[in-house]
Every structure is written in structure tokens, then in C-alpha cells.
Amino acid sequence: MSIFEEVESEVRSYCRSFPTVFDTAEGSHLYTKDGRDYLDFFDGAGALNYGHNNPYLMDKVVAYIQKKGITHALDMSTAAKEEFLTTFRNEILAPRGMDHKVMFCGSTGTNAVEAALKLARKVTGRDTIFAFSGAFHGMSMGSLSVTSGNDTRESLRGSQHAVVFMPFPYGFNASFDTIGYIRNVLNDDHSGIAKPAAIILETVQAEGGVIVADPQWLRDLRALCDEYGILLICDEIQVGCGRTGTFFSFERAGIIPDMITMSKSISGAGLPMSLLLMHPSLDKFTPGEHNGTFRGNQLAFVAGKAALDFMKETDLLAQVKKKEAIIREFMENEILPLDSRLSVRGIGMIWGIEFEKIDYKLSKVASMRCFENGLLIERAGRRDSVLKPMPALTIPEEDLRKGLAIVKEAVEYALKQA
Numbered sequence: 337m338s339i340f341e342e343v344e345s346e347v348r349s350y351c352r353s354f355p356t357v358f359d360t361a362e363g364s365h366l367y368t369k370d371g372r373d374y375l376d377f378f379d380g381a382g383a384l385n386y387g388h389n390n391p392y393l394m395d396k397v398v399a400y401i402q403k404k405g406i407t408h409a410l411d412m413s414t415a416a417k418e419e420f421l422t423t424f425r426n427e428i429l430a431p432r433g434m435d436h437k438v439m440f441c442g443s444t445g446t447n448a449v450e451a452a453l454k455l456a457r458k459v460t461g462r463d464t465i466f467a468f469s470g471a472f473h474g475m476s477m478g479s480l481s482v483t484s485g486n487d488t489r490e491s492l493r494g495s496q497h498a499v500v501f502m503p504f505p506y507g508f509n510a511s512f513d514t515i516g517y518i519r520n521v522l523n524d525d526h527s528g529i530a531k532p533a534a535i536i537l538e539t540v541q542a543e544g545g546v547i548v549a550d551p552q553w554l555r556d557l558r559a560l561c562d563e564y565g566i567l568l569i570c571d572e573i574q575v576g577c578g579r580t581g582t583f584f585s586f587e588r589a590g591i592i593p594d595m596i597t598m599s600k601s602i603s604g605a606g607l608p609m610s611l612l613l614m615h616p617s618l619d620k621f622t623p624g625e626h627n628g629t630f631r632g633n634q635l636a637f638v639a640g641k642a643a644l645d646f647m648k649e650t651d652l653l654a655q656v657k658k659k660e661a662i663i664r665e666f667m668e669n670e671i672l673p674l675d676s677r678l679s680v681r682g683i684g685m686i687w688g689i690e691f692e693k694i695d696y697k698l699s700k701v702a703s704m705r706c707f708e709n710g711l712l713i714e715r716a717g718r719r720d721s722v723l724k725p726m727p728a729l730t731i732p733e734e735d736l737r738k739g740l741a742i743v744k745e746a747v748e749y750a751l752k753q754a
């Protein structure tokens with residue numbers, strides 16, 4: 337029995353999908369203690385958009401440590417935070433015409449979601465939040481209350497919170513007028529559902545199985561929120577930072593949410609950091625009202641600033657478009673012909689291969705086969721039926737094609753077990 341099984345809690349999760357002991361990593365490669373090389377199509381669940389130990393970022397982190405830069409400062413003002421905020425405002429917010437204020441939250445994504453929900457309720461004086469079927473927003477109680485997975489929601493016990501789920505346009509709701517439905521709920525004084533403070537969504541439901549919302553649907557949702565005075569919260573935690581081909585995933589619809597949650601790749605180097613961006617009119621927390629010890633991860637500020645510089649200097653978003661074309665072509669020409677019951681979908685560098693119409697369990701067979709053949713890849717969606725290739729945005733084309741070839745072999749292998 338390993339020390340992990342002996343000492344670590346049963347709650348451990350990803351190590352069960354990838355049962356080995358990792359030691360070092362570079363770019364899109366992870367190396368185990370015994371020297372095996374794995375290609376990474378998992379990307380720390382979206383926390384490593386710029387690859388492992390990206391030298392552009394890590395050199396700056398190492399230099400900062402060597403100069404004895406402060407590592408912990410609560411939310412005091414520091415030079416590292418100053419540089420991050422300046423770059424974030426100049427390179428991300430200002431060019432998009434956004435004057436959102438930046439709130440540093442407790443170090444993981446779920447805490448930004450908690451802050452967003454808390455703030456929406458505070459500024460509107462309303463309790464209800466609308467979330468969507470298929471949503472994932474984190475595992476702390478507030479975030480879990482807007483997460484749709486029924487199994488994970490069991491731990492909410494009595495604390496269901498005032499959350500109502502609306503249908504996301506997918507599956508049997510794909511041809512249903514979901515915006516019209518929400519409008520009817522809001523107009524009907526006997527709907528039994530109170531007008532919400534906010535609607536929270538992911539423009540691409542990532543854990544939900546890579547479900548990409550249509551830009552027109554996003555615009556209609558924005559318009560509905562404006563019409564009814566409801567705040568729109570966009571959770572960019574997994575699909576922000578260039579993952580979909582634009583810095584923010586909502587840019588493809590030309591909308592600007594009232595609040596935006598960010599985490600995962602915003603620190604660039606896989607370091608914990610989490611942000612809530614809010615329209616200035618919503619900046620209503622009193623000092624310390626959403627306090628937390630670890631809201632000032634200085635190493636993350638250094639790496640996060642470097643990541644924004646790196647993105648600009650390397651024209652990373654153009655690279656994403658190029659690699660998106662490679663993945664799309666692979667999905668359409670190599671995967672879809674394997675079985676007419678497979679479906680594929682995605683945008684930028686987040687994709688899904690859906691096995692549900694054959695047998696949802698095949699996604700597990702395929703992901704395990706990938707692991708055997710040296711590739712890390714996760715599953716997502718209802719019953720985990722979706723294989724989810726999500727490589728780093730920086731992955732070299734050769735590694736991308738090599739990984740995709742492993743995926744194809746694994747899908748073929750899984751189909752043989754059907």
C-alpha cells in the first residue's frame with residue numbers, strides 16, 4: 337500500500353485516474369518518479385494554459401524568490417500586485433472597453449464564485465440566483481448550490497440556497513427556446529420562482545461535457561438580464577485566459593458580463609489565485625467584507641503578469657486559432673467517421689468526444705487506454721461520458737498531433753469493447 341493510500345483521505349480523486357507518481361514537468365510533458373514521459377491533454381483542469389514550468393514565467397518567479405520578494409502579504413499593497421494590476425488593466429481590461437474593478441478572492445476558483453453570489457445578493461437585495469443545468473462552479477457550499485450535478489449536490493443537505501436551475505440549450509433542450517422560457521418565468525406572477533439577483537453561467541460548460549453556448553444565445557441572455565435588471569455573472573475559471581481563442585470566452589458574443597470569475601490559468605504557472613471582476617457600480621463590499629488570508633499570492637502575481645506579457649509577445653491567441661483548426665479537422669475527419677453514434681464538439685483548445693449514444697462507460701475505457709499509452713486526458717459531462725482533450729495552448733504542433741493520434745487509437749480501442 338502506498339503512502340497515499342495509507343495516509344491520504346479517500347476524497348482524493350485525479351490520482352485514481354492517473355495512478356503513478358509524478359515528479360517533474362516541462363511544457364506539455366509530465367515525468368514520473370521512475371522516468372516515464374506522459375503527454376498532458378488534461379492541463380491541470382485548465383490551470384496550465386501556458387504549459388508546465390513555462391520558462392518565460394518561471395524565470396521571473398525564480399528571480400523574484402532570489403531577490404527575496406515578499407511571498408505573503410494578505411491583501412496589502414505590494415510591488416508584485418502593482419505590476420499585475422497595471423498589466424491586467426492595460427492589456428486586458430482597457431482594450432476591451434472594460435472598467436471592471438478587480439477583487440482578489442481566497443485562492444481557489446470556488447471562492448470567487450462565493451464572492452460573486454454574495455455580492456449579487458447584497459447589491460440587488462434579492463436572494464434567488466438562476467444557474468443552468470450542466471453547470472459546474474465549484475465545491476464550497478455557495479458554489480455547489482449553483483452546480484447542477486445531483487450526486488455532488490447531495491452534500492448540500494438542507495442548505496439548498498435560493499437557487500433555481502434553468503435549462504441550458506443542450507440535449508433535449510437544444511431546440512427549446514430557453515431564453516423564452518426564462519422570460520415566461522419572470523413574467524408569470526404565479527411561476528413560483530422569484531426574480532433572481534443574478535444569472536450565473538459558463539459560456540462553455542467545461543465539466544458539463546464541453547457544451548458551447550451559441551453567441552446569439554449569449555447575446556439574448558445579456559439582453560434579457562438588461563431588460564429585467566438581473567446581473568449576469570460569467571464564470572471564466574476554466575475557459576478564460578485564451579482557452580477558447582479569445583482572452584475571455586464571452587468575447588465571441590460581443591457581450592460584457594456584470595461580474596466575471598477567474599482562477600486556474602490567471603496565475604499562469606499553476607499557482608493558486610482567484611479574481612472577481614465587477615462593474616464599478618457593483619463595487620459595494622465594505623473593506624474586509626469578503627476577507628481571507630491567502631488573497632495575495634505574490635508568486636502568482638509575478639507569474640500572472642508574466643503570463644499576460646507572454647501571451648502578447650508570442651501572439652498566443654493566433655496560435656490557439658491555428659491549433660483549433662488542427663483539432664477540429666482531427667475530430668471531423670478522424671473521430672467522427674469511426675462511429676456514427678459518436679459526437680464531437682468544442683472551441684479553441686477545449687474539446688469533447690461524447691460516447692453517451694453508444695455506452696457512457698466507453699469514455700473511461702478510452703481515457704485509461706490513453707494513460708497506458710502515455711497521455712493524460714480527463715472525462716466530463718453527464719455520467720462522465722465525454723472524453724475531454726484540453727492541451728496547453730502552448731503545446732508544440734508535433735506533440736498535439738502525437739496526442740491526438742493516441743486519442744484516436746484509444747477511441748478505436750474503446751469502440752471494440754462496445
Ligand SMILES: Cc1ncc(COP(=O)(O)O)c(C=O)c1O
Pocket residue numbers: 381444445446447449472473474475538542543571572573574575599600
Ligand atoms: C467553471 C468552473 N468554476 C469554478 C471552478 C472551481 O474552481 P476551484 O476548483 O479552483 O475551486 C471550476 C473548477 O473546475 C470550474 O471549472
